Amino acid sequence: MRVSIKDIAIKCSLSVSTVSRALNGDYGVKDRTRSRVLEAARELGYVPNLAAKELVSQKSRLIGIVLNDSEFEARPAFFELLPHINKTLALYNYRAIICTVNAHSYSKGELPDLLTLRNVSGCIILSAFRAGHPIYEDIKHMNHPAVVFESSVLTRTCSNINTDEIMGAYMATRYLIECGHRRIGFVNGSEHFEISRERLAGFRKAMDEFRLPVSDTQIVWSDYTGGGGKNGVELLLQRHPEITAVFFANDLMAMGAISSLAEIGVLIPEHLSVIGYDGLFICKYYNPPLATVVIDNPALGTKAADMLIELINGSRGKTVRIVPQLFRGKSVKQI
Amino acid sequence: MRVSIKDIAIKCSLSVSTVSRALNGDYGVKDRTRSRVLEAARELGYVPNLAAKELVSQKSRLIGIVLNDSEFEARPAFFELLPHINKTLALYNYRAIICTVNAHSYSKGELPDLLTLRNVSGCIILSAFRAGHPIYEDIKHMNHPAVVFESSVLTRTCSNINTDEIMGAYMATRYLIECGHRRIGFVNGSEHFEISRERLAGFRKAMDEFRLPVSDTQIVWSDYTGGGGKNGVELLLQRHPEITAVFFANDLMAMGAISSLAEIGVLIPEHLSVIGYDGLFICKYYNPPLATVVIDNPALGTKAADMLIELINGSRGKTVRIVPQLFRGKSVKQI
DNA sequence: ATCTATTTCGGGAACGTTCCCAATATAATT
DNA sequence: AATTATATTGGGAACGTTCCCGAAATAGAT
Numbered sequence: 134m135r136v137s138i139k140d141i142a143i144k145c146s147l148s149v150s151t152v153s154r155a156l157n158g159d160y161g162v163k164d165r166t167r168s169r170v171l172e173a174a175r176e177l178g179y180v181p182n183l184a185a186k187e188l189v190s191q192k193s194r195l196i197g198i199v200l201n202d203s204e205f206e207a208r209p210a211f212f213e214l215l216p217h218i219n220k221t222l223a224l225y226n227y228r229a230i231i232c233t234v235n236a237h238s239y240s241k242g243e244l245p246d247l248l249t250l251r252n253v254s255g256c257i258i259l260s261a262f263r264a265g266h267p268i269y270e271d272i273k274h275m276n277h278p279a280v281v282f283e284s285s286v287l288t289r290t291c292s293n294i295n296t297d298e299i300m301g302a303y304m305a306t307r308y309l310i311e312c313g314h315r316r317i318g319f320v321n322g323s324e325h326f327e328i329s330r331e332r333l334a335g336f337r338k339a340m341d342e343f344r345l346p347v348s349d350t351q352i353v354w355s356d357y358t359g360g361g362g363k364n365g366v367e368l369l370l371q372r373h374p375e376i377t378a379v380f381f382a383n384d385l386m387a388m389g390a391i392s393s394l395a396e397i398g399v400l401i402p403e404h405l406s407v408i409g410y411d412g413l414f415i416c417k418y419y420n421p422p423l424a425t426v427v428i429d430n431p432a433l434g435t436k437a438a439d440m441l442i443e444l445i446n447g448s449r450g451k452t453v454r455i456v457p458q459l460f461r462g463k464s465v466k467q468i
Numbered sequence: 469m470r471v472s473i474k475d476i477a478i479k480c481s482l483s484v485s486t487v488s489r490a491l492n493g494d495y496g497v498k499d500r501t502r503s504r505v506l507e508a509a510r511e512l513g514y515v516p517n518l519a520a521k522e523l524v525s526q527k528s529r530l531i532g533i534v535l536n537d538s539e540f541e542a543r544p545a546f547f548e549l550l551p552h553i554n555k556t557l558a559l560y561n562y563r564a565i566i567c568t569v570n571a572h573s574y575s576k577g578e579l580p581d582l583l584t585l586r587n588v589s590g591c592i593i594l595s596a597f598r599a600g601h602p603i604y605e606d607i608k609h610m611n612h613p614a615v616v617f618e619s620s621v622l623t624r625t626c627s628n629i630n631t632d633e634i635m636g637a638y639m640a641t642r643y644l645i646e647c648g649h650r651r652i653g654f655v656n657g658s659e660h661f662e663i664s665r666e667r668l669a670g671f672r673k674a675m676d677e678f679r680l681p682v683s684d685t686q687i688v689w690s691d692y693t694g695g696g697g698k699n700g701v702e703l704l705l706q707r708h709p710e711i712t713a714v715f716f717a718n719d720l721m722a723m724g725a726i727s728s729l730a731e732i733g734v735l736i737p738e739h740l741s742v743i744g745y746d747g748l749f750i751c752k753y754y755n756p757p758l759a760t761v762v763i764d765n766p767a768l769g770t771k772a773a774d775m776l777i778e779l780i781n782g783s784r785g786k787t788v789r790i791v792p793q794l795f796r797g798k799s800v801k802q803i
Numbered sequence: 804a805t806c807t808a809t810t811t812c813g814g815g816a817a818c819g820t821t822c823c824c825a826a827t828a829t830a831a832t833t
Numbered sequence: 834a835a836t837t838a839t840a841t842t843g844g845g846a847a848c849g850t851t852c853c854c855g856a857a858a859t860a861g862a863t
Contacts, residue, residue, distance in 0.1 A: 147813085148813040149849090149850085150853095157851085161811060187522075188523055188819065188820085190850080212550075215568075230566075231550060231564045251563055362753075388754070392755040413750075419727060474820095486841080494821095517820070521821080522820090805862100808859105810859070812857070813856075816852090820847100820848090823845095823847105825845105828839100830839070831838070
């Protein structure tokens with residue numbers, strides 16, 4: 134059997150209560166006693182029993198990381214967030230557990246039920262769901278503290294975090310303009326996601342700032358997939374053959390477009406300049422290296438974990454936006 | 469306060485013991501009683517207290533998913549494994565928690581200590597570490613059951629799972645040969661990883677089968693990174709300008725090579741055929757779509773979880789190899 | 804030295820389960 | 834009907850903590 138607080142008590146000829154207080158740094162135990170206890174704990178190789186702690190304190194120190202189990206392709210970088218989230222939570226003695234839900238089969242109340250079943254004291258919703266998806270209604274009303282990504286849900290017990298999407302899209306568009314492009318197309322993702330509207334706003338902001346007219350036809354709504362990028366750019370070039378640069382709302386669409394354009398002899402960036410969004414690490418090794426808006430995943434992960442701890446400790450929900458960076462790659466031509 | 473087994477007992481005018489047995493499907497409770505209990509549990513919205521269960525049973529039903537927190541780039545597809553591992557574990561009422569270690573700062577005993585601290589009853593080591601890394605010594609001797617990826621550690625309480633690497637490399641090489649290539653180079657990953665030796669063996673096997681000579685100079689040892697792919701192919705082409713096809717031991721190196729070759733005007737597949745390994749989903753959208761050996765991540769994840777459950781239930785460690793598939797892409801030319 | 808205030812410690816209930824063993828109810832046998 | 838066998842239930846300890854409250858020890862004041 135593992136060594137318990139009781140074994141330490143016996144070894145030190147103390148009561149269980151005193152040992153508990155000594156171990157937890159509680160007030161009311163003599164310095165000398167405390168060091169004796171700590172020493173004995175170390176010698177015996179004491180490891181606290183988390184189940185017992187949970188049981189008596191009625192709190193679990195367990196955090197649910199919520200993933201949509203089907204749409205991993207949409208955001209490969211989520212994986213990069215995990216170590217940072219986990220490391221930060223560990224600092225506060227929290228453990229991160231994986232919770233998966235399926236966006237399509239989701240039924241009302243599923244998330245709070247899952248969190249209750251898994252006995253977590255808070256959660257971080259990594260995956261984004263379409264605006265109006267029932268999960269957001271659940272998040273708004275459940276009593277588990279939550280931090281959500283890529284959605285502006287904000288309640289007393291729910292914070293949201295994301296890249297500053299408008300700024301990111303603005304930076305991308307502005308970069309194209311600064312490279313001399315004037316006739317610029319935008320292949321957006323699905324209109325059902327919040328980020329799509331924000332990225333569009335950023336695109337418009339940059340175009341407006343440089344007094345470049347934006348017609349509805351130079352904006353194509355797609356779906357954030359590689360195939361969607363292909364279709365999007367085809368439609369765009371059919372409508373506007375005069376376009377010299379395209380901003381894709383994510384890297385995956387940009388890549389899908391580039392690889393299919395190559396087949397019909399359209400070279401990047403010689404014939405068309407392209408910039409993406411997300412900063413997938415693979416962009417550096419794309420052919421050509423893909424210009425993109427880089428999301429700061431380490432910062433996002435660390436901050437999200439911090440925000441959840443704050444919520445658990447009683448703070449009210451808040452909104453945080455992280456500043457993105459530009460990677461220039463080689464897919465944009467100076468003209 | 470949450471509803472407990474006691475509340476059900478009161479509602480049904482039964483003892484706590486009987487309710488416990490009814491809920492757990494134990495033998496010795498009348499059908500009528502059991503259904504009354506189940507009904508009451510449903511009505512009251514009973515959710516079992518996992519901490520109490522853990523405490524009394526001395527088992528945690530928690531599984532550690534071990535990740536190397538710095539080398540995520542080496543294996544982006546790990547993220548895809550997570551939902552499958554988690555779903556399978558959930559079937560057996562296990563929860564998956566994230567455990568991160570750092571390959572560089574790792575000190576002996578760190579993993580078993582971490583697993584004890586986190587109170588898990590087994591673990592799945594997702595990340596691969598270099599052969600001889602101290603973590604493998606720990607894995608061999610610790611008493612937590614473990615399933616490791618990409619390493620052949622095998623003990624009574626430790627199973628290993630992986631793609632059939634030799635077959636995968638064989639399939640890739642054979643595909644190049646079948647497309648008419650005879651002078652084929654191989655850019656391998658770091659010699660410190662087991663998979664590198666296996667992929668080399670698969671390469672050799674295919675070459676031998678077709679009686680194609682293999683000199684040491686047509687094999688380059690690199691490091692599985694994009695930059696390493698670039699350096700590797702440069703060295704290779706310098707030594708053997710007559711080479712018409714290159715097999716890279718992973719997709720990342722293949723991509724790094726392709727994007728840098730493009731800068732000096734080498735076109736894929738017109739001037740050089742390329743095939744990778746891993747089956748990153750992004751291969752489909754690479755320019756050109758990258759031929760590769762596709763690892764069956766869903767199968768790997770599901771099977772790994774199954775294997776861990778078996779170990780926990782007392783089975784001895786075993787070795788499992790999953791069959792990979794070929795994706796032909798458009799980076800290999802028929803000659 | 805005595806009394807009071809303060810610090811330090813110990814006893815024991817409680818958290819929500821499981822599981823062993825005893826008690827009771829029911830069925831089977833004579 | 835009495836006895837025995839079996840099926841079903843209940844009582845209560847145990848798991849390892851925390852925390853309240855009272856007891857003991859020490860320090861401070863007179």
